[in-house]
Amino acid sequence: MIEVTSLGCGYGAVDVLRDVNLRIPAGEMTGVLGPNGSGKTTLLHVLAGILPPREGRVRVSGRDLEGSSARWRARLMASVAQNAAVTFPFRCLSVVLMGRYPHLSRWGGYTEQDLEQAMGAMEQTGTLALADRLINEISGGEAQRVVIARALAQAPSVLLLDEATSSLDVARKIQVFDLLLEKNRGEGTTIVCAMHDLNLAALYCDRLIFIKDGGIALDGPTQELFTSQNLSEIYGTRVMVSQHPVTGSPQAHFVPGAALAGGPDSSRSGVDARGSR
Ligand code: ADP
Numbered sequence: 001m002i003e004v005t006s007l008g009c010g011y012g013a014v015d016v017l018r019d020v021n022l023r024i025p026a027g028e029m030t031g032v033l034g035p036n037g038s039g040k041t042t043l044l045h046v047l048a049g050i051l052p053p054r055e056g057r058v059r060v061s062g063r064d065l066e067g068s069s070a071r072w073r074a075r076l077m078a079s080v081a082q083n084a085a086v087t088f089p090f091r092c093l094s095v096v097l098m099g100r101y102p103h104l105s106r107w108g109g110y111t112e113q114d115l116e117q118a119m120g121a122m123e124q125t126g127t128l129a130l131a132d133r134l135i136n137e138i139s140g141g142e143a144q145r146v147v148i149a150r151a152l153a154q155a156p157s158v159l160l161l162d163e164a165t166s167s168l169d170v171a172r173k174i175q176v177f178d179l180l181l182e183k184n185r186g187e188g189t190t191i192v193c194a195m196h197d198l199n200l201a202a203l204y205c206d207r208l209i210f211i212k213d214g215g216i217a218l219d220g221p222t223q224e225l226f227t228s229q230n231l232s233e234i235y236g237t238r239v240m241v242s243q244h245p246v247t248g249s250p251q252a253h254f255v256p257g258a259a260l261a262g263g264p265d266s267s268r269s270g271v272d273a274r275g276s277r
Helices: 040-047 068-074 092-103 112-124 142-153 170-187 198-204 228-235 263-268
Strands: 002-011 015-022 028-032 057-062 077-080 160-161 191-194 207-213 215-221 237-243 250-259
Touching: 002 028, 015 040, 015 207, 015 215, 028 040, 028 170, 028 198, 040 057, 040 160, 057 237, 068 077, 068 092, 092 112, 092 142, 112 142, 112 215, 142 170, 142 191, 160 170, 170 191, 170 198, 198 250, 207 228, 228 237, 228 250
Parallel strands: 028 191, 028 207, 077 160, 160 191
Antiparallel strands: 002 015, 002 057, 207 215, 237 250
16 A cells, blocks of 8 residues: 655755665554654655655556655545644534545535545544634643544544644543544555554554654564564664553553663563563
8 A cells, every 4th residue: 555665755955764674564553753853754745745745756546656646645645744733724524524625516615525524534533522612722632633634534544643642631542533533444444554652542543653764763563573582673762562451452561760771671671572571
């Protein structure tokens, strides 16, 4: 579904990603992880067609993104940015209806079906009660859920999320990720989400891609990659890993005072992938 070959990109004189090769099959739920400034947002911008590659190519659904129309991309892919603020005083329902825009016929307006789809997405994200409120007069977390509803109303085959839940409380995070999982498992939506929350990524993502210093450091199944040694090396702090008591997923534990002084050596010195000494 998504194929990235020898990708190089950046901004102005700055090169951010170099020689990135990726293949994300349709229907995967993939987490993009890595330290601040490693290039996660940049990668998502390239996948969304917002930032053109300087080198290499990106194909989505068998077609080159370069030269593709914005309408074609919007029918296929929806993006949610981190703190995706809408500063204009639009009613929340109007914001969500904008997600239907790429599907409208060139001559017609919104149909009853578009309205149903928008309201369905608001119901799923718990934002239906906000339908008539102005998006610039609700809380940041509420606005973020409205923007997530807009992406769902777009009915995309590929959903790109950049730290989309970081401003939400724990219950809302879980609610959104449960919903994403339902879309992924039930409708086969391909989901790529850049995340800082390692434990949320381990709970929901089948596969993880770790970016560091502008390149792919690790790429593979969550169960294989989510180890104390890998996480300590990537993030430069001591990370211990244990098993989630309910789901069995690996979960990370951080150690006070171990940032930057930790890393690979301290992780080798006695903490295995289950977190025992
Ligand atoms: P991440 O999402 O992993 O935190 P980003 O992709 O946002 O990382 O940023 C990667 C690098 O690109 C950083 O060094 C950042 O400073 C730089 N960068 C991001 N956006 C811009 C921009 N618009 N102009 C110049 N440099 C940028």
